[in-house]
Amino acid sequence: MARPRKKPLDRRAALLACRLTPAERLAVEQAAMRAGLSASAYMRRLLLTGKVVIRENRSLDHAAYDQLRRIGVNLNQLARVANRTGQIAPQIDEALAAVIRFIARELGGGDGA
Known part of the structure; x- marks a missing residue:
């Protein structure tokens, strides 16, 4: 739209x-x-x-960038399963929590806890 x-x-x-x-x-x-x-x-x-x-x-260091890439790969795999089956995998909550922790640690300056 x-x-x-x-x-x-x-x-x-x-x-x-x-x-x-x-x-x-x-x-x-x-x-x-x-x-x-x-x-x-x-x-x-x-x-x-x-x-x-x-x-x-703040630019991401190599380890943080690699971790973000891995999380993205996992989310992409979960999205493919959801598109193919019409069902959202239960691991999506774990992947979302990882994204939130990453953002809090890398961009928010927090400890990610």
């Missing part, structure tokens, strides 16, 4: 442009990336609110 169309007054159709040096543009794009935003969304937020929150960017 497609997303409903926005009302004309809610559409972002007005353009406000400014000229930047290549170095300035790069700095804006890097700041937007650190904030997890597009360059347009970053500039819009900065202009309208005067501030942008930069999220801490």
